[in-house]
Amino acid sequence: MAKTTQMLKGLLEGCILRIVSRYETYGYEIVEKLMEYGFQEISEGSVYPILIRLEKRKLLRSEMKKSPLGPMRKYYYLTEDGHKELKEFINSWKHIKENVDHVLEE
Template sequence: MASDTQILKGLLEGCILKIVSENETYGYEICEKLIEYGFEAISESSVYPILIRLEKKKLLYSVMKKSPLGPMRKYYYLTDEGGEELKAFTVSWGKIKKNVDSVLEG
């Protein structure tokens, strides 16, 4: 399906907001968590542009911190607006999932 990528981008924004809402985290760790959740085809080249976009929308903010393993890392945090967006995403996803399930179940 040609539009899989577009669908996935929108869903990934919501999933990333959820991951960041649970704890401070950095880009590579977000990628690893998405892979653990089953998004096997996800790469850093997909995630970092989304993080930049979410920061520009003021849904996330970041802080550079010293890493225990080397160079500084950019840690991401949810803003209040990001929390509201996450709530809206959760409601929208619930409705969309219910509708798609209804169609698929016939």
């Protein structure tokens, strides 16, 4: 499990950027989406630090909005730099996946 967690750290940023690129969303909803996609070992405790890091790098921006249920929520949006980073992530992932697939197929 520790090996899986290490590998996921770098990939989660790109996955989170992709989720946020589709629509405005908030932290807990991102965790739920990741779990729907099969990332069962993901927790809020691992996603929120990534959101903070992405926001500090100006790849995401956030806005507090009234929630239909309960307290205000922090909604995230992709910035222009975030869109560029997402494109780079997708291209890098395709290249890495292709290379790993070649190794594993032999």
